[in-house]
Amino acid sequence: MKGGRKMPAVKRMGWILLIAMFLLGACSKTPENKVYREKGLVTGKPGMNVYPGKEPGETSPRDRPYAIAPPSVPHSVASLTINRETNECLDCHLEGMEVKEGHRATKVPPSHFRNDHTGETKTGEVVGLRYKCTQCHVPQADEEPPVPQMAR
Numbered sequence: 001m002k003g004g005r006k007m008p009a010v011k012r013m014g015w016i017l018l019i020a021m022f023l024l025g026a027c028s029k030t031p032e033n034k035v036y037r038e039k040g041l042v043t044g045k046p047g048m049n050v051y052p053g054k055e056p057g058e059t060s061p062r063d064r065p066y067a068i069a070p071p072s073v074p075h076s077v078a079s080l081t082i083n084r085e086t087n088e089c090l091d092c093h094l095e096g097m098e099v100k101e102g103h104r105a106t107k108v109p110p111s112h113f114r115n116d117h118t119g120e121t122k123t124g125e126v127v128g129l130r131y132k133c134t135q136c137h138v139p140q141a142d143e144e145p146p147v148p149q150m151a152r
């Protein structure tokens, strides 16, 4: 008696490839946020996530959402460097430099010279925890929020 017919190796490979391609396709579909989709505001469309392009000294500080919130950055941060050697934010903000009349970089507050977790304090330079400014201070895209702000 002969055994059951085996699928030729080439045909089998073909099937495996086809299934793999199907699975890959299914995984790579990014789920879009329902609210954004309903409002036609799918991320990536032109007009979404337009960050402020104005240079420091050409903007004004924004309202803060609550008392101890880190203020958002009103000016462009696109060409500013923060690395081990350089922190361009501090060049202006450490001492509160007046860039031009009526446009002073808000001075880094006392809280940034103290690490409340370890008790470490520094004078003249911020503690490590506060070195990467853009970790907490972010620019805001000039967009209408798709859902109203509900926080009080």
Ligand code: HEC
Residues within 6 Å of the ligand: 055, 056, 057, 058, 059, 060, 061, 062, 071, 072, 073, 074, 075, 077, 080, 088, 089, 090, 091, 092, 093, 099, 102, 103, 104, 105, 106, 133, 134, 137
């Ligand atoms: C050339 C000087 C300069 C540099 C560099 C600079 N800023 Fe500013 N920044 C300003 C000025 C001036 C203002 C006030 C608004 C204005 O006049 O544009 C300001 C405003 C701000 C504010 C709002 C402060 C408030 O009171 O609400 C934040 C936050 C801020 N900058 C963060 C940063 C961060 C983070 C960096 C680095 C990525 C940076 N800035 C680099 C000059 C500077």
Ligand code: HEC
Residues within 6 Å of the ligand: 067, 068, 069, 070, 071, 087, 089, 090, 093, 094, 105, 106, 107, 108, 109, 111, 112, 126, 129, 130, 131, 132, 133, 134, 135, 136, 137
């Ligand atoms: C871990 C988060 C964090 C980091 C990192 C951080 N900040 Fe802040 N920053 C805050 C918070 C929160 C506030 C508001 C409360 C306060 O004043 O401490 C603030 C306030 C400020 C203000 C407003 C001061 C005022 O008088 O109203 C300035 C200016 C500022 N930060 C600049 C900087 C700069 C420049 C850096 C980088 C060297 C930096 N911050 C890094 C969280 C952070």
